[in-house]
Amino acid sequence: MPLARILLTRIGYGILLLLAVLVLNFTLISIAPGDIADSIAGDMGGADASVIAEIRARYGLDQPFLVQLWRYMAGVFRFDLGYSYFFETPVTALVLERLPATLLLVVSAQVLAIGLGVLLGVMAARNPNGALNTLVTFLSLFGFAAPVFWTGILLIIAFVSIFPIFPVGGMRDVTVEGGWLAQALDIAHHLFLPMITLASIYIALYSRLARAAMQEVLGADYVRTARAKGVPERTVLYKHALRNALGPVVTVAGLQFASVISGAVVVEAVFSWPGLGTLALQSILARDTPTIMGILFFSSLVVIVFNILTDIVLRMVDPRIKGG
Amino acid sequence: MTKPPDMLAPLDAAPPLAEEAPVRAMHPAREMAGMFFRNYPAVFGLVLLLAILAFTFVGPLYHPVDPFEMVWAPFSRPGEEGYLFGTDYLGRDILAAMMAGGQVSLAIGLAAAVISLVIGVTVGAFAGYYGGWVEEALMRFTEFFQVLPTLLFSMVIVALFGASLLTVTFAIGVVSWTAVARVTRSEFLRIRELEYVAAARSGSAKDGYLIFRVILPNALPPIVVQANLMVGSAILFEAALSFLGLSDPNVMSWGQVIGSNRPYILDAGFAVAIPGFAIFLTVLAISLIGDGLNDALNPKLRQR
Numbered sequence: 001m002p003l004a005r006i007l008l009t010r011i012g013y014g015i016l017l018l019l020a021v022l023v024l025n026f027t028l029i030s031i032a033p034g035d036i037a038d039s040i041a042g043d044m045g046g047a048d049a050s051v052i053a054e055i056r057a058r059y060g061l062d063q064p065f066l067v068q069l070w071r072y073m074a075g076v077f078r079f080d081l082g083y084s085y086f087f088e089t090p091v092t093a094l095v096l097e098r099l100p101a102t103l104l105l106v107v108s109a110q111v112l113a114i115g116l117g118v119l120l121g122v123m124a125a126r127n128p129n130g131a132l133n134t135l136v137t138f139l140s141l142f143g144f145a146a147p148v149f150w151t152g153i154l155l156i157i158a159f160v161s162i163f164p165i166f167p168v169g170g171m172r173d174v175t176v177e178g179g180w181l182a183q184a185l186d187i188a189h190h191l192f193l194p195m196i197t198l199a200s201i202y203i204a205l206y207s208r209l210a211r212a213a214m215q216e217v218l219g220a221d222y223v224r225t226a227r228a229k230g231v232p233e234r235t236v237l238y239k240h241a242l243r244n245a246l247g248p249v250v251t252v253a254g255l256q257f258a259s260v261i262s263g264a265v266v267v268e269a270v271f272s273w274p275g276l277g278t279l280a281l282q283s284i285l286a287r288d289t290p291t292i293m294g295i296l297f298f299s300s301l302v303v304i305v306f307n308i309l310t311d312i313v314l315r316m317v318d319p320r321i322k323g324g
Numbered sequence: 325m326t327k328p329p330d331m332l333a334p335l336d337a338a339p340p341l342a343e344e345a346p347v348r349a350m351h352p353a354r355e356m357a358g359m360f361f362r363n364y365p366a367v368f369g370l371v372l373l374l375a376i377l378a379f380t381f382v383g384p385l386y387h388p389v390d391p392f393e394m395v396w397a398p399f400s401r402p403g404e405e406g407y408l409f410g411t412d413y414l415g416r417d418i419l420a421a422m423m424a425g426g427q428v429s430l431a432i433g434l435a436a437a438v439i440s441l442v443i444g445v446t447v448g449a450f451a452g453y454y455g456g457w458v459e460e461a462l463m464r465f466t467e468f469f470q471v472l473p474t475l476l477f478s479m480v481i482v483a484l485f486g487a488s489l490l491t492v493t494f495a496i497g498v499v500s501w502t503a504v505a506r507v508t509r510s511e512f513l514r515i516r517e518l519e520y521v522a523a524a525r526s527g528s529a530k531d532g533y534l535i536f537r538v539i540l541p542n543a544l545p546p547i548v549v550q551a552n553l554m555v556g557s558a559i560l561f562e563a564a565l566s567f568l569g570l571s572d573p574n575v576m577s578w579g580q581v582i583g584s585n586r587p588y589i590l591d592a593g594f595a596v597a598i599p600g601f602a603i604f605l606t607v608l609a610i611s612l613i614g615d616g617l618n619d620a621l622n623p624k625l626r627q628r
């Protein structure tokens with residue numbers, strides 16, 4: 001099957017998945033006790049039945065379930081995810097404003113984790129009895145067992161009281177002035193700790209995977225051939241072996257995106273990073289259902305897009321993969 | 325039926341094996357236990373877990389303090405005034421909170437793992453056994469749950485249906501079964517082709533019997549390993565939810581201690597570091613046991 005056709009199938013399937021996500025969330029929200037009208041009335045300090053009925057009518061909540069669902073889905077196709085009564089902004093605008101911060105955190109943490117994880121894994125696989133191998137084993141245990149918010153809080157404590165060189169909250173410093181470079185450096189400075197925290201889980205996972213894959217590949221005949229004909233060890237490792245060992249890492253990394261976004265929610269809460277996670281927490285506490293739906297929709301969209309991208313990368317790394 | 329003599333002959337002619345060491349097949353369970361107990365990290369994990377269980381379940385007998393009761397001034401440091409782990413922002417005894425909270429964290433972890441095990445094994449078993457469109461539909465269903473960012477989804481469930489122990493457990497269980505479903509399915513795909521399954525089928529065994537009595541018991545080893553890891557991740561999951569403030573405020577759990585003391589980390593880091601460390605130790609113990617189980621149950625996969 002040609003790549004374009006595979007991609008089209010994946011995209012079509014992704015759209016179906018997204019629709020399913022919407023229907024599921026919409027159903028959940030409508031069967032849950034209480035609705036927006038109750039929350040608004042609660043914020044107003046109580047309201048009588050006629051006011052609540054008026055609010056319900058304004059938000060279309062007096063309509064039958066299927067009508068509400070249909071209206072919502074029709075809105076989604078126009079990129080209209082409803083209106084957040086809590087933030088008093090259209091949900092699409094609200095979510096799109098926060099999405100870049102989350103994407104920056106998630107992507108930079110994943111890139112760091114894959115890069116460092118693979119490097120550690122390769123170096124550990126080269127010497128199975130070395131200290132690095134033990135380090136990878138310890139890291140993988142630590143990365144799985146340490147709650148991500150705990151790692152973050154320990155880093156905050158360390159960087160506030162011991163080495164105060166990194167900011168521990170927010171994304172920008174309002175006092176920083178200057179061109180885009182100064183702004184970018186400022187964001188990178190703020191990004192450092194959240195990124196390390198989020199990456200710590202995955203460095204552990206990827207280094208272990210890369211080590212296992214490398215150990216397997218290094219035992220293959222073609223590696224022995226390469227060594228026998230005198231290819232330098234560095235080339236054998238990073239050109240011959242690594243390319244084949246990357247497959248499992250990339251596959252797992254692609255599957256992890258939903259989990260990385262979950263991790264980002266917690267990391268954002270720890271470092272008050274102004275992304276989707278903090279928005280989700282605020283809107284959940286305020287029972288702002290249109291915003292919650294919008295966030296679930298966009299985060300599922302991000303996961304699907306990254307799954308498709310992973311598929312493309314996988315095919316680039318290993319041209320032997322054919323089919324859908 | 326008699327065996328052909330030419331196959332038996334060389335065996336009969338062979339000199340008897342050394343008398344002093346008769347070769348006896350060990351019971352498989354004993355063999356597995358032997359492998360497990362020779363794996364020192366796994367034994368360490370088991371001892372650690374038993375210690376944690378003793379601390380949380382037996383500890384309160386020796387330290388009968390209500391974890392919600394104010395006992396002393398807030399933020400007294402660990403060891404001061406006789407409070408081993410200090411007091412939290414409301415002056416409550418952190419040691420008592422650690423004991424009571426551990427019971428809840430462990431119970432939620434276990435219950436949520438059971439829920440996801442039941443869902444995952446059912447989905448995976450039916451997908452792997454029937455194949456065809458059933459498999460297609462069930463695996464699409466599984467993929468759907470893999471696309472949802474699990475934590476966000478369970479935050480929504482907890483927020484919508486109220487933060488009680490029941491909803492939290494359910495919210496964790498209902499999002500974390502996908503890995504079990506995949507493992508179960510691949511085991512079923514492999515085992516359903518084996519001869520003993522064909523033999524049972526030719527004896528006109530019903531589908532339910534084949535799935536639950538013939539194939540499932542043989543598919544259990546990797547599922548057991550996965551289930552074990554799931555208890556660990558469910559504990560982490562519960563901690564993350566409580567950290568975000570989405571847990572039953574009337575029930576103490578480790579995550580709850582962390583979440584409620586979070587605003588004061590710079591004044592009283594210990595109130596957050598101690599429960600975090602307890603979670604870390606528990607999940608570490610569980611994953612060490614998981615590695616040991618994996619080696620003992622799947623000796624062939626040991627290179628991994």
